Amino acid sequence: MMKKSSIFPGVLIVSLLAPLLGQHAPPTLTSTVPLGGQRGTSVTLLLDGTNLGEVRRILFDHEGLEAVIEKQQELPNPRKMMEGQTRALILDGATRNRLWVRVDVDESVPADLYHFRVWTPLGVSNPLPFAVGAFPEAEETQFNDTPRKAQPVTLPVTVRGDISSTGDVDHFRFRARQGQHLAFRVISAPLGSILNAELQLLEGSGKRVDGCVSRSGKAAFLSCEIPERGIYMVRIADKNRVGAMSGYEYRLEAGEFPLLEGVFPLGVQAGRETRLKVWGANLGDGGTVAFTAPGGQAGRVVPLAVLPASNRIPLAVGAHSEALEREPNDSRETAQQVSWPVTLNGHVHSSAGDSGSSGPDQDLFRFEARKGQVLVLEVEASRLGSSLDSLVEIRDAEGRPVRRAEVRCLAQTEVVLSNRGSIQGSMRLGSTEDLALDDYLMVGSEIVQIKAMPRGPDDDTRLKSIRGVRQALFGTTAEGHAVGDPVYKVRLFPPGTRFSANGMPVFHLNYRNDDGGPGYGRDSNLEFTAPEDGTYLVALRDSRGQEGADHPYRLTIREPSPDFRMEMPSRRSGRISRDAGDSTHFNLPAGGRLTVDVTVYRRDGFDGEVRVQMENLPPGVTAGNAVVPAGSDSTVILLEASRDASFAPTRVRIVGRAEVNGRELIRSLENDPGILLALNTVSDLNVAVDRQEVRLEPGKEARIRVDIDRLGEFQGRVPVNVRNLPYGVRVMNVGLNGILVTKEESSRVFTLYAEPWVKPLVQPIYVVARVETNSPNPLEHAAAAVQLQVTGNPVAER
DSSP, rough: OOOOOOSSSSSSOOOOOOOOOEEEEEEEEEEEEEEEEEESEEEEEEEEEEETTOOOOOEEEETEEEEEEEEEEEEEEOOOEEEEETTEEOOOOEEEEEEEEEEETTTTTHHHHHHHHEEEEEEOOOOOOEEEEOOOOEEOOOOSSGGGGGGOOSSSEEEEEEOOTOOEEEEEEEEEEOOOOOEEEEEOGGGGOOEEEEEEEEESOBBBBSEEEEEEEEEEEEEEEEEEEESEEEEETTTOOOOOOOEEEEEEEEEEEEEEEEEESEETTTTTTTEEEEEEETTTTTSSEEEEGGGTTTTOEEESSTTTTOOOOEEEESSEEEOOOOOOOTTTTEEEESSSSSEEEOOOOOOTOOOOSSSSOOEEEEEEEEETOOEEEEEEEGGGGGOEEEEEEEEEEEEEBBBBEEEEEEEEEEEEEBBBBBSSSOOSOOOOOOTTTOOOOEEETEEEEEEOSSSSSOOOEEOOEEETEEETTTTTOOOOOOOEEEEEEEEOTTTTTTOOSSOOEEEESSSSSOOOOOTTSOOEEEEEEESSSSEEEEEEEETTOOOOOOOOEEEEEOOOOOOEEEEEEOOOOOTTTOOOOOOEEEEEETTTTTEEEEEEEEETTTTOOOOEEEEEEOTTTOOOEEETTTTTEEEEEEEEEEEEOOOOOOOEEEEEEEEEETEEEEEEEOOOOOOOEEOOOOSSEEEEOOEEEEEEOOOOOOEEEEEEEEEEEEOEEEEEESOOTTTTTEEEETTTOEEOOOTTOOOEEEEEOOOOTTTOOEEEEEEEEEEOOOSSSSEEEEOOEEEEESSSSSSOOO
């Protein structure tokens, strides 16, 4: 067992904070080399970042990882970022630093991915990854791009390398024995790398070895039985033949180790033992394993490892009975009869037992439903590593598509200025004269909904999104749109509705879904309401017409189960190199306040109130209770630290509670390791408002003044925003820069407006000032809560 050492024994910590040019920037880590090390050894990291002076401690998320700063250096800092529409120059007080840090990796630390941060008087930094491996480590040389120049290594080994330029290829040469079953695994995406790796096994002559099993992409692997004793090479490249000096790093594990390549079914029913078929390299005698997921894990994805030293692959845990697809089932006549609720496990893959129908495989399942019965059909495939890009469609007993709605166009405009992809949450439209909040728009075959109108002629129309990804509605799928594509304002009507001509098209919408939207990726998710009592078919296929043994899926047919989950929207004001893992942290000013945004994603029709609390707060910190109103999707928690607060970085939790059908649902943040809360002992400003309560009538305006008290040497401008505004209440006439207190000002008056249809409500809102820095990590200060009251009756219908 390696002897544990204390943090920084005998290290003199020298302040690296230079005389201020302006505001203080939070500590920020930008890069680390290397990105990991072998357990039971020590490795020296070279850390670059800003404001890494006066480091109190380096925080790892495993107690078997300890760090000692051996050397530190302040570097020239020429970076000056241009920010905002006005392109104002930001001069913050950040120093650029380099630290040499020895990391002692205890031999008991499991081989896995971990993260670390630095803790300074300004708070904690963003995290960077650190991978712990089981094998000796070797550094790639940059002259191994041909078989003749292959770099010699001894197996087992973990190679630390990178694809440093377009077309770059790395070769590693080793000796192997006949009959060895060698495994190769690439770790890249968890390190923040964008490498899509591709592996090949070559003979010493450079000829490719046949019979290997491989997968390329973000989780690339290769396994192969060595045909005869001799010299071999493994070749790694980006499958798209791209590369760069940074961003394409990898760790390549090579040796005779357990490699789990696949599993079927892709999931299990909670609380029941399931025999799983597994395959891979060096897995021992078993081709099947027994697995039981606890009952409380239904709806989750858990890691599956068949041996202590093997890698882990995702396994879904379901709540319903499970069944296997039975071939042939690719036609109306051979459709497999099922009773819901059920999860069906199958493959989109033709086999010798198929009915012989032409074209790629599709799987059909027959089920019964009553008129008005609502069912949810959801696919789990791509999210679990399958190559399937699913498409599901509801058909009647005769195999005809079932109509969902008639889509009538009421007004027309077009996409202008620039093409838009399938993700962006806004579009620039030629005219918005006939549009309003909540209107539905049809662009191509995609239906979206307006979330916010443009703030001026040079602004976009914002569309309802989840995690910044545009949300397509009514089973439609988000698409790319070109300049000039028509955009229609639409209303949906029951199937068969007839309309008088208005010079615009009428679209027919069937029960069909390709991509389920944010959170589903390429997997389908469809809600179906049976128009009549009867028999229906669900058809599942690959949207690209592909098929194969690598196209497994789980198809669940169930009734709606109202529920919710919580997430925290990204707070980054820029991109941090290799920022991976838990990036949720807050640096709370001593004697100050900040806000924590929480987003609720509702499922299967849940529309009720959610009460949100923060737990496990450190001494001297208080948090207000927050509520997500019925029908809303977000709320804000106000955190406040006393002036004499003093605490080490602490993990706090956010918990949401709601009543659903007479029972209480309790949910925490998705993948919640806890939020890291730290104290920032240096403040650049105080922010206050001129009132603690504001009354607003529908269709009317109200004014609020925000006051900024700059501290120390900070003299910069201060952007301000208002958070937790109810839907239909907005800040008026602020331009593209929002509310901005210029460097010559100490206050600004802004105007709130309530749409005429807003109903009476009482809700706290929060005025938040941002200190602009060159760090992607935001630095914010909040005023005390303002209680907003909308009084009086709406003067218009929504």
